[in-house]
Amino acid sequence: MLSDLPLFPARASTIGAGVDHLFFYLVAVALVFSTLIFGLVFYFAIRYRRRSPADKATQITSSVPLEIAWTVIPLCLSAVMFFWGASLFLRHAIAPPGSADIYVVGKQWMWKVQHPEGRREINELHVPVGRPFRLIMTSEDAIHSFFVPAFRLKQDVLPGRFTTLWFQATQVGRYHLFCSQYCGTNHSLMGGWIEVMEPVEYEHWLSRGSTGDPMQVAGAKLFERLGCSNCHQSTNQGRGPSLEGLYGRRVLLEGGGTTIADDAYIEESILKPATKVTRGYQPIMPTFQGQISEEGVFQIIAFLRSLKGERTQVVQ
Amino acid sequence: MSAHTLSLRTYLGVFATLAVLTAATTLVAYIDLGFFNVVVALTIAVSKALLVVLFFMHLARARHRTQVVAGAGILWLLILITFTVSDVLTRNWIPQPAGW
């Protein structure tokens, strides 16, 4: 019976141990203080119970040293909690260089995942042990939240915006993936599994199954198919600006202001092209809303990232 | 009764200032001051609001308690706006790692 009673979750990511250690510290503080308060209340309640109607309380109305003590001690203990929690959080805010990007789209009620090598899956995510991955996530409808208890990680996934989450798995195994932000009727079914594999097996898995093109290749094909290259020529002589080396750069906008050409900007420019127009160009680009899926947008983004400023083989 | 009565001259003076400030804020808006257009517009708006609050609403001579109430309203409004906007303004401080 007791063996069926889980008390502590599996741990399988690089940040897991840090979170758990902070958790243990918090548990220790909580235990000490609740024992103290429960103990004192019990002890006082019994020790100073009224034994006869003639009993008189000793009136002690305040003690400044005591008040200072029980203000300062909790303050110090919680300062430790803050700095500890914040340093873990900050260290985890930025993905390490060299992380591979995985694109995740949440929609009612499934997770669609696309690996950089092109393989897609639904409600499952296969990753190798020991390699950092960054998830770039967006939602097609309501807010969702990508939650992997074994990784001690969670991030909300928003419509109209991109959020990121990175992790590095440490333990081979099969772990729960949940949606933890309430998103409608089948919210509790919107989940699946994270399969952490040995790198060799992962390579094997990648090569198996219906592998499509790698992301940037699929993106390049889509770029051609949708006719983007008719206007966006690498020579800057088309009706639209050249997109080479665009990714991550600052763009001057028509009507003042600048923006960074990040994932969100690229998506916006595909779906609502008139919103932010590059300076010196006419707002003549049609919207591609309805002609391209979220995954398609991700592929285009991956393709644009691969155009590192020098001419590559892809646009012909 | 608490006598908040101000002279007619004061009321008219406040009104005249308000009218002048309205004209000023409209005209200044046509001059390009860059970022300072917002600053000037808001400064004038705050001045006008202060004139109304202090004289028309008699806050200048009201009880201390009333002044605290009014101040609290402004302070809380600023808390709401500052914290909300600070989220948006600092979101992009985390650098995104460039490309593959």
Added chain:
Amino acid sequence: MPETHAALAHQFEDLTQQHDAATLGMWIFLVTEVMFFGGLFAGYTMYRAEYPAAFAAGSRLCEVALGASNTLILITSSLTMALAVSGAQRGRRRLTLVFLGLTMTLGALFLGVKFLEYFHKFQEHLIPGPNFGYTGLSARQVELFICFYFGLTGLHALHMIIGLGVVTVMIVLTWRGRFSSAHYAPIEVAGLYWHFVDIVWIFLFPLLYLVDLHR
């Protein structure tokens, strides 16, 4: 003796206490109003920081002449309201009535101009929704600005309508001789409300109409 005054409610000791409670109550109510509008102002500020160009473009759709006239109308009505309260303080019934009447007229005029502006927006298909007629740059975010335009001015207009109702009641009560220099708290409180609505407009005018005239 104030204790015997007909307007003294049973829970109070004297009229001064009652007057104090009424004005303090109104000031606290105005604080809640500040926070009520504050939610929209916070949203406005957040989006203006995010989409400056769109908010500038949206602002150009507002009619500055009408907005400026309305500002003048409203501060004039604040003056007449202040004079009405001042008249009531000194027990000048007729003067109070005249200024309350003027305040009402100016308030109604403001709403008339506001209606005209709304009508123009309607004609130009600048109503947010599937038929939003703006086709320039950043059309979506301009629509967002127009949402704020209608949200803020609409809420303000609603407060104006309520204010007109309150002033009407004050006119009737003054007419019936309910107030005196010893008991005029209701008029003072109505005045506070009216001035507050004026102040909201003082901020709405530059935030909605004057964002981007200099281009």
Added chain:
Amino acid sequence: MNATAAARVLPEPLEPESRGDYLNAGYGVKSWLLTTDHKRIALLYLASITGMFFVGGAFAVLMRINLLTPDGELVSAETYNKLFTMHGLIMIFFFLIPSIPTVLGNFLLPLMIGARDVAFPRLNLLSWYIFITGATLALVSAVYGGVDTGWTFYTPFSTTYSNTHVMAMAIGVFITGFSSILTGLNFIVTMHTMRAPGLTWFRMPLFLWSLYATSLIFVLGTPVLAISLLALAVERFFGVGIFNPRLGGDPVLFQHLFWFYSHPAVYVMILPGMGVISEVVPCFARKRIFGYGFVAFSSVAIAVIGFLVWGHHMFVAGQSVYASLAFSVLSYLVAIPSAIKVFNWTATLYKGTITYDTPMLYAFGFIGLFTMGGLTGLFLAALAVDVHVHDTYFVIAHFHYIMVGGMVMAFLGGIHYWWPKISGRLYPEGWARLSALVVFLGFNLTFFPQFVLGYLGMPRRYHAYPPEFQILNVMSTAGASILGVGYLMPLIYLIWSMRYGPAAPSNPWAATGLEWQTPSPPPTENFENVPVVTEEAYAYGEERTDA
């Protein structure tokens, strides 16, 4: 044999019937529905929120039964989502937020300051009607199929994707908000302008300080909730609005506005409870409160700092990392005044002469459960840990420890403490002590397992869950059934005591405070003459040890 028991065997010093207490001031439905007497309005609220509590409780029972099995066989996912939404909405907006302020606050505030009524009695009645209108809308939307957005109404789910009666519910909550606003306004004005001669701020009972802090939150926070719900309703109705991602609207803006109110509202759901405990503990320890000034100011500090921490609900919501850091550090600051209160209550027990009457048992329960609830709050303010436990059962357990373990315990303790004053009758002490014990045990069995579930990673609002979580869920459901019994007991014996309970003397607990210096139940005008206050609160030193 203790003092209170001694007090009870005394011959009743009852006023002659002809004097007329507030309960006998008029008969018939009209005399209640049109009353402006703060005491009668308090009873109107008591009846309404008790009804809402058991409606919300029924939803909770159905949820817990559904969670007995991993696949959730009792109800469909759709129904389950409506159950937790309605449970949350009704319990928070129609029970917890109004509970102590509108019932005990309305009843006691004028009595405690020696006034005849609140400053605006008709506004007070209007608040109740507004409350009832909102509550009716909420119940109507429940009857017609309910709402499935979660009590948080997050956009864009609530504006675009939910097919349920979001409008009716949002408008219902919107309307009820004005009831809170007007109540808070009324209380603040009353406390500022109507205190009896000699009752300085620092002679006020601490319950009033907590009520003042609560009213501040009502007045400063509720309007923001109102405007965000209004914007939500407009957006849902017209299909276009300021949160709409299609227009570049940010769903996170709604969360900011929502939590700007709803986090301080969490303190609305605990501060008045703290006030009750600050009354009960000195009375049954026969001792002045320890550190009066610290307890008083900590209430105001909680209300003020409580407005600066709302972003800790949004650490994983896509909020800026730097905003999260600021909100985290401020969240730790707001924990300190709570800790100060707990230590001061405990110190008040030291060298007292303690009796175990029912209100005191509830107070002991409150101190323990609130301590645990507060300490687990520290887990949630720690950024890295919150990322893991956010939106899991850990959060559920934490806030139930505060709101049910804290506020409901305090509410029941307060109702028992002032019941003789409210009803003029004594309740059966034995049953009452038993109920306090049952509630305490049932509560812990229900909610402690949920801490474990949360760290294991079970997300909240799950209709079905992985089978390994079943044992803990079964424990929780078992606890809930005990808890349900614990809540039904007071309902039964308190109603019973209204008719069959022995008549109460004016001061059954030999307590200090102006409310005990007038007959039980008090006359409509509260006091024959305006009382004059000459001493500090909780003058238990200068006893009158007993009657």
